Amino acid sequence: MATQHSRSAARLMLAPAVVLLLGWMLVPLTMTLYFSFKKYLPLRGDTISGGLDWVGFENYSRFIGSSAFWPSVQATLLIVGSVLVITLVLGVLLALLLDQPMWGQGIVRILVISPFFVMPTVSALVWKNMFMDPVNGILAHLWNFFGAEPVQWLSQASMESIILIVSWQWLPFATLILLTAIQSLDSEQLEASEMDGAPILKRFWFIILPHMSRAMAVVILIQTIFLLSIFAEIFVTTGGAFGTKTLTYLIFQRVLESQNIGLGSAGGVYAIILANIVAIFLMRIVGKNLDK
Amino acid sequence: MARNVTTGRKTINTLASWSIGLLIFFPILWTILTSFKTEAQAISDPPLFLFFDWTLENYTVVQERSNYMRFLWNSVIIAGGSTILGIIIAVPAAWSMAFVPSKRTKDILLWMLSTKMLPAVGVLYPMYLLFIKMGLLDTRIGLVIVLMLINMPIIVWMLYTYFREIPGEILEASRMDGASLRDEIIYVLTPMALPGIASTLLLNFILAWNEAFWTLNLTAVNAAPLTAFIASYSSPEGLFFAKLSAASTMAIAPILLLGWFSQKQLVRGLTFGAVK
Amino acid sequence: MGQIVLSKVQKKFGDTEVIPPLDLRIEDGEFTVFVGPSGCGKSTLLRLIAGLEDVSSGSIQIDGKEAADLPPSKRGLAMVFQSYALYPHMTVRKNIAFPLRMAKMDKAEIDKRVDGAASVLNLTDYLDRRPGQLSGGQRQRVAIGRAIVREPSAFLFDEPLSNLDAALRMGMRLEISELHKRLDTTMVYVTHDQVEAMTMADKIVVLSAGIIEQVGSPLELYHSPKNVFVAGFIGSPKMNLIGGEVAASHGAHTIGVRPEHIDVSAATDGGQDGKWTGVVGVSEHLGSDSFFHIHETGLGDMITVRAGGEVGFTRGDRINLTPRADMIHKFDEQGNRIA
Numbered sequence: 072m073a074t075q076h077s078r079s080a081a082r083l084m085l086a087p088a089v090v091l092l093l094g095w096m097l098v099p100l101t102m103t104l105y106f107s108f109k110k111y112l113p114l115r116g117d118t119i120s121g122g123l124d125w126v127g128f129e130n131y132s133r134f135i136g137s138s139a140f141w142p143s144v145q146a147t148l149l150i151v152g153s154v155l156v157i158t159l160v161l162g163v164l165l166a167l168l169l170d171q172p173m174w175g176q177g178i179v180r181i182l183v184i185s186p187f188f189v190m191p192t193v194s195a196l197v198w199k200n201m202f203m204d205p206v207n208g209i210l211a212h213l214w215n216f217f218g219a220e221p222v223q224w225l226s227q228a229s230m231e232s233i234i235l236i237v238s239w240q241w242l243p244f245a246t247l248i249l250l251t252a253i254q255s256l257d258s259e260q261l262e263a264s265e266m267d268g269a270p271i272l273k274r275f276w277f278i279i280l281p282h283m284s285r286a287m288a289v290v291i292l293i294q295t296i297f298l299l300s301i302f303a304e305i306f307v308t309t310g311g312a313f314g315t316k317t318l319t320y321l322i323f324q325r326v327l328e329s330q331n332i333g334l335g336s337a338g339g340v341y342a343i344i345l346a347n348i349v350a351i352f353l354m355r356i357v358g359k360n361l362d363k
Numbered sequence: 364m365a366r367n368v369t370t371g372r373k374t375i376n377t378l379a380s381w382s383i384g385l386l387i388f389f390p391i392l393w394t395i396l397t398s399f400k401t402e403a404q405a406i407s408d409p410p411l412f413l414f415f416d417w418t419l420e421n422y423t424v425v426q427e428r429s430n431y432m433r434f435l436w437n438s439v440i441i442a443g444g445s446t447i448l449g450i451i452i453a454v455p456a457a458w459s460m461a462f463v464p465s466k467r468t469k470d471i472l473l474w475m476l477s478t479k480m481l482p483a484v485g486v487l488y489p490m491y492l493l494f495i496k497m498g499l500l501d502t503r504i505g506l507v508i509v510l511m512l513i514n515m516p517i518i519v520w521m522l523y524t525y526f527r528e529i530p531g532e533i534l535e536a537s538r539m540d541g542a543s544l545r546d547e548i549i550y551v552l553t554p555m556a557l558p559g560i561a562s563t564l565l566l567n568f569i570l571a572w573n574e575a576f577w578t579l580n581l582t583a584v585n586a587a588p589l590t591a592f593i594a595s596y597s598s599p600e601g602l603f604f605a606k607l608s609a610a611s612t613m614a615i616a617p618i619l620l621l622g623w624f625s626q627k628q629l630v631r632g633l634t635f636g637a638v639k
Numbered sequence: 640m641g642q643i644v645l646s647k648v649q650k651k652f653g654d655t656e657v658i659p660p661l662d663l664r665i666e667d668g669e670f671t672v673f674v675g676p677s678g679c680g681k682s683t684l685l686r687l688i689a690g691l692e693d694v695s696s697g698s699i700q701i702d703g704k705e706a707a708d709l710p711p712s713k714r715g716l717a718m719v720f721q722s723y724a725l726y727p728h729m730t731v732r733k734n735i736a737f738p739l740r741m742a743k744m745d746k747a748e749i750d751k752r753v754d755g756a757a758s759v760l761n762l763t764d765y766l767d768r769r770p771g772q773l774s775g776g777q778r779q780r781v782a783i784g785r786a787i788v789r790e791p792s793a794f795l796f797d798e799p800l801s802n803l804d805a806a807l808r809m810g811m812r813l814e815i816s817e818l819h820k821r822l823d824t825t826m827v828y829v830t831h832d833q834v835e836a837m838t839m840a841d842k843i844v845v846l847s848a849g850i851i852e853q854v855g856s857p858l859e860l861y862h863s864p865k866n867v868f869v870a871g872f873i874g875s876p877k878m879n880l881i882g883g884e885v886a887a888s889h890g891a892h893t894i895g896v897r898p899e900h901i902d903v904s905a906a907t908d909g910g911q912d913g914k915w916t917g918v919v920g921v922s923e924h925l926g927s928d929s930f931f932h933i934h935e936t937g938l939g940d941m942i943t944v945r946a947g948g949e950v951g952f953t954r955g956d957r958i959n960l961t962p963r964a965d966m967i968h969k970f971d972e973q974g975n976r977i978a
Contacts, residue, residue, distance in 0.1 A: 074693045076710050080544050081463035084455030088519060089471065091452065095512040096478050099486035099493065106488065119492075165383065173377040181623050182384035184630070185391050188622040190573035192593045193611045197394050201604055207406040209393065216409070242387065247630045286634065296479045303575035303590070307597050322484045327580075332488050339485030346480045354473050535691050536724035540738035540785065541712040550737075554728040 100343070106336035107131065113330055123333075130337035134325075142314065143321040144345065150234060150317060151298045151349075155291060157238045162245030162290070163283070167275075169246070170253045180247070187243040195307035198236045199225060229313035236304055241297075245290045252286035253279065292353055299346055318342050391619070398422070398608035405604035421609035431613055434592035438617075440503050441578070441588050442571035445510035446564055449518045452511075454560075457522035458548060462531055472523065475516040483513075483576050494581055501583045509581065510571045518567055521632060525559025526552070562632030565625050572618050589614040641702065641793035641825030642667045643688060648697035648707075650683055650849075657683055658849040660697060665793075665827060665842075670819050673829045674836040675846035675872070681829045682797055684846070688827065689795050690714050702792055712741075717786035718795040721802065723778045725770040725785075731757075732766040735784045742789070756784040759818075776807045783818070793825035800835065812838060833873050837861070845869050867974035870895045876930055876943045878968070885938055891969035891977055898930065898945040900966035906957045915960040917942060919952045933960065 107130055109123035117123055134140060169179060186194065202208050203224035211221035224232045256279065264274050300319055305311055311320045322342060326335030385392075396412065397405050404415045425431060460468045490509070491500070499505030529552065537551045553560065575590040582591055593614045596607050622629065643665040650658040658680050665671045673681040686692040688699060690711035699707045706714050717738070725734050732753055739749045757763045760780040770778055779799060786794055796815070800808045816839050819826050830836055836843050837857045845852040845860065845868070853865040857873075864870035870878045878895045886894045906916055917936035922929060926948050933942040944960060952958055969977040 074691065074710070076693075077463050077544075078465075081459035081465075085459040085471070087452050088456035088475075088515060091512060092475055092478050092515060096481060099489035100481070102489035102492070103486050168376070168380055168383070171376040171380075172373050173380050174373070175377065175381065179380045179384040180630075181626060182388040184622065184626055185388050185619060188569060188573075188619045189391065189615050190590055190593070190618075191575045192579075192590050192597075193394075193614050194390070196593060196597055196607060197390055197611055200607060201393060201397065202390065207604065209410060212410055239387070239390070244633065248634050251630055251634050289634065292476075296476075299480065300482055300484070300576065302484070303579070303594075306579070307594065319482055319484045322482075323487070326484070326488050335488060336485075339482065339487075342482040342485045346482050347477075350477050350480045354477065530722060530724065532720045532722050532724040533726065535711075536718070536720055536785075537726075537737070537741075538691065538711045539689060539716065539718045540789075541741040542737075543712070543741075546741055551726055555726070557728075 103336045103339045103343075106332050107340050109333050111332035111336075113332065126333065130333045131340070134334055134337045134341065139316060139321055140341075143316050143318045146230070146315060147299070147317040147319070147345070149230065150237065150301065151295060153234045154237050154241060154298055155294060157234070158241045158245040158294065159287065159290060161238075161242055162249050163280075165242070165246045166249035166253055167279075169250050180250075184243045184247055186240050187247075189240070191240065191301070191303040192307055194240055195236060195304045198232075198239075199308045203232055225309050226313050229309050229315045233304060233308060233315050236308070237298065237301060240304075241294055244294065248286050248290055249283055252283045256282050288356060291356070295349060295353055299349065318345060391615075394608045394611050396608075397605055398612045400605050400608075402603070402605045405608070421605045422613070425606055425610045425613065429592060429595060429610075431592065431610075434587060434589045435613075435617070437503060437586055438572055438588035438590075441506045441510060441586070442568050444503070444507040445514065445571050446518075446567045448507060449511040449515050449567060450522075450560065450564060453515060453518040453522050454548065454553070456519050457526050458552060460519075460523050461526035461529075462534060472520060475519055479513070479516050487580060490577075490581070500581060501586050503586045506578060506581060506586055506588075509577050510574055513574065513577070514567045514570055517570070518563055521563040521566070522556070522559065525556050525563070528559075529555050558628065559632070562625075562628040565621070565629050566632045569618055569622065569629075641665075641791075642700075643793060643825065643827070644700040645688070646698050646700075648684075648687060648699060649695045650680075650687060650692065651695045656849070658687075661849070661851055663844065663851065663854070665825060667825055668823050670816075670826045670828065670839060670841045671844060672836040672840035672842070673827070673844045673846055674831065674833055675852075677831055679846045680849035681831075681846045683849075685718075685795055685797055685827060685829045689716055689718050715792045716795055717789050717791035717793075718797065719779075719782045719786050719799045721798040723770075723782040723799075723802075725778055725781055727770050730767050730769055731762060731773070731781050731784075734770065734781055735762075735788055738785060738789045752788045753784075756788045759787075760784050775803050776811060779803065779811055780814075783815075787818070787822065791824070793827060796826065796828040798830055799828075800830070801832075815839065834875065837873070843873075845872060847872075863976065864895075864968065865976050867893060867895070867970050870968055870970070876945065879942050880940075881938045881942075883939060886969075889967060889969055892972045893970040893974065895968040895970065896962040896966060898943045900963045901942070901944045902961040902963065903931070903944055903946050903950065903952070904959045904961070905952070906959045914962060915942075916957065917960060919954055919956045919958060922952060922954065924948065931958075933958070936960070 106123075108125060108127060110126045110129075111117050111123050165183070169176065169183070173179070200208070202210050205211055205221050205223045208221075208224075210224065214221040222228060261274065261278060264278050269277065301317070302319055302323070305315055305317060305320050309315045311317075311324060316324075318338070319342065322335050322338035325331050325338055398421055399417045399419070400411065400415050401418060401420070404411050460472065494500040494505055497505075499508070533555070534547055534551060537547045542550065572588075573590070575594075578588050578590045579594060582588070593610055596603070596610050645661060645663040647660040647662065648658065649656065649660045661684075673684060675681050683692060687694055690706070690709060690713075694707050697707070698705055701714055701716070726737065729737065735753045735756055736749050739752060753766070754763070757766055760783060762777070762780055762784060765773060765777060770781065773781065782799070799815075800811050803811060812835060815826075815828075819839075828835075828839065840857055842854060843857055843860055844854050847868050853860060853869045860869060860873045864873060864878075867880060871880060874897055876898045878897045879901075880893055880895050882893050886892055915936050915938060917933035920932040920934050920941070922931045928948055929946050929950050931944050931946065931952060933944060936942050942960065971977050
């Protein structure tokens with residue numbers, strides 16, 4: 072419903088955002104693709120102006136053939152999957168609780184949302200040192216108090232620790248979106264189902280949960296976007312050791328630590344492919360949910 | 364769901380919610396408390412809660428060691444600049460998609476969002492090269508541009524969902540009243556969508572403030588924001604919990620306060636239009 | 640001045656033609672009403688005139704100037720929307736002043752005009768309120784105020800009364816008619832309510848599926864509907880349309896008789912005083928009038944009759960019906976009127 076005037080205006084006004092994003096996507100991507108077929112080790116004197124050797128798919132086969140590759144993909148998916156499950160399940164429970172009448176709900180909301188504001192580097196550092204330090208950390212004190220042997224969190228339970236830290240950061244987001252969704256539920260609908268004699272669990276399952284599906288789709292979408300690329304949490308805590316090397320981190324090491332640009336770029340292309348696979352899945356789910 | 368419940372039920376709800384709330388908040392609270400302790404008290408076993416000698420010493424030490432104000436200023440400029448620039452570019456785009464939708468509108472939106480899924484690390488080196496070529500490495504303007512691009516999809520999406528709630532008839536009315544497109548956006552759309560624009564602004568300011576990949580990898584000294592400031596505390600030097608806490612508190616305090624004051628606005632923005 | 644001439648105006652959305660090529664003249668100062676069932680294209684036609692939609696082909700002349708390619712703001716028309724479309728963040732004063740501000744008129748002149756419009760519309764006491772604090776009727780007035788301050792060459796109304804309750808609607812109907820008398824400006828008014836059309840219009844345009852079925856004064860449409868559609872659409876309760884043998888006996892495919900043009904009388908001991916006979920079903924007593932739904936007439940569908948308020952048949956009564964001979968409308972197989 073619009074005129075030719077407004078349609079052409081619309082195209083014009085959409086253009087800057089689209090062009091910028093297209094450039095942001097295509098320019099570095101093309102370069103990454105180019106480097107991924109080249110031997111490029113700046114520390115050994117390779118320069119772009121001096122010309123780089125074409126190595127075909129060697130970088131690709133080396134990257135995928137390295138013993139670190141599959142574990143890194145697994146680690147990535149494990150972190151994303153676990154955090155999603157934890158934040159969604161706890162988020163739903165917490166949202167149901169916070170929706171109940173209570174005193175000081177506003178303050179509780181502030182308490183719960185706070186971790187979302189903490190920058191990832193800070194939360195990683197705080198957890199690593201003040202909570203997970205095997206000697207002086209709070210958790211060590213707590214274990215001692217109960218007479219247990221303190222856990223070497225970041226080496227013995229490295230994956231669990233990282234999942235814990237990241238879940239702590241994202242639980243507020245999930246909780247508050249789901250809480251808003253519950254609060255927007257028409258109370259007449261619930262009352263009607265109560266009149267129909269639906270017991271509390273059924274009401275949750277058939278009315279509250281479906282009502283939250285849109286909000287859940289958004290939680291999954293947004294969190295996946297951010298979780299696929301978590302970096303600071305690993306950079307600061309384990310540095311990729313003890314089985315916590317995600318694909319992102321592996322590539323980071325290839326590019327920055329070993330300065331093997333060709334190999335890192337091939338890894339980058341793999342990461343992009345992985346992200347796209349996840350994205351296609353997500354967009355299917357979310358696109359359907361956003362249609363309404 | 365306003366309902367009458369018994370006081371007993373309400374008490375139990377309150378107790379449960381407050382305990383969980385405090386548990387979730389505890390790491391932040393503990394960091395803030397520790398920042399006022401001496402290093403020895405910071406690691407004492409059993410841990411000290413409120414009864415210790417409160418001191419501001421850590422804050423002075425941290426400020427002396429690493430010139431906090433410069434990092435803070437960089438954070439403000441980078442987060443603020445990228446958000447404002449992003450909104451200026453996104454408002455017209457969101458207007459187009461919300462009020463002159465075409466068959467491709469949804470595809471464009473999802474495509475924009477999918478650019479956020481591109482792993483940053485995949486293009487780290489090219490970005491590095493481009494930044495060197497253009498003299499943007501370790502400059503605030505460089506980071507403003509990158510963070511603006513990173514957050515653009517979210518800004519566009521949020522604005523789009525807010526704009527869609529505004530009845531098209533009102534914009535048509537302004538057209539009948541002789542408003543140009545510019546007038547329509549400035550005098551009618553923007554004021555009506557102000558709450559939405561504000562929460563978009565806030566959320567993206569926070570996201571930009573906390574962004575810790577590009578800010579760590581594309582800065583060294585001059586443009587380094589608070590993410591880099593705090594990363595410099597990642598290697599322990601003797602007793603350092605109290606100083607780490609002080610630095611952490613300084614890094615998160617501004618955004619935490621901002622978040623607390625605007626949390627109502629923010630939560631609505633966070634739902635990305637999924638909840639009406 | 641406000642003469643609007645549409646020639647061969649056509650509108651397609653994609654491949655669907657919502658308005659086939661159509662011609663229409665709206666004379667200066669005329670109150671023209673577009674009426675038709677929902678989805679008949681009446682609002683689209685109004686939006687084409689306003690410039691909120693493009694014509695797919697054809698020309699629109701406003702005061703003799705080609706306007707089909709002009710943006711809405713350049714056409715010199717003002718519009719009142721169904722939802723009023725007030726700017727919620729502005730006070731009533733600012734709402735009314737907005738078009739003048741956009742026209743870069745000077746401050747003193749704006750104030751003068753706004754105050755003038757406000758006093759005409761009884762809004763003077765509300766100038767500093769926001770639309771959210773006003774009642775439906777007041778909002779409606781603000782929307783009208785915003786339209787009149789510009790002194791447009793024509794006003795366009797898009798179902799402006801449909802959000803008001805019945806009592807208010809009557810009042811506003813009168814006010815708009817009054818306004819038209821006072822301003823003597825062209826008004827084009829879209830409604831699905833034929834009562835609004837009949838009471839307000841100088842000229843009614845009956846539309847169905849994008850096609851103009853008939854153009855004429857309210858009484859022309861009432862007395863000589865051009866076809867079955869107009870016959871059934873104009874008038875309340877609806878005209879009775881009867882086919883079959885009865886129609887054939889009048890030399891027509893369909894005949895139509897309005898409920899108010901059928902005389903009723905009690906059928907005494909089964910005698911056949913009238914032309915037709917039937918049994919009373921639902922009766923609606925409005926006080927001034929009574930409507931009866933008559934079944935078992937042997938005429939096909941149920942027949943509606945309108946009688947004086949004092950007529951008191953009840954359900955199950957058998958009555959005689961006598962259509963007035965000079966009030967029978969005849970239509971051919973295509974549904975067109977037979978002269």
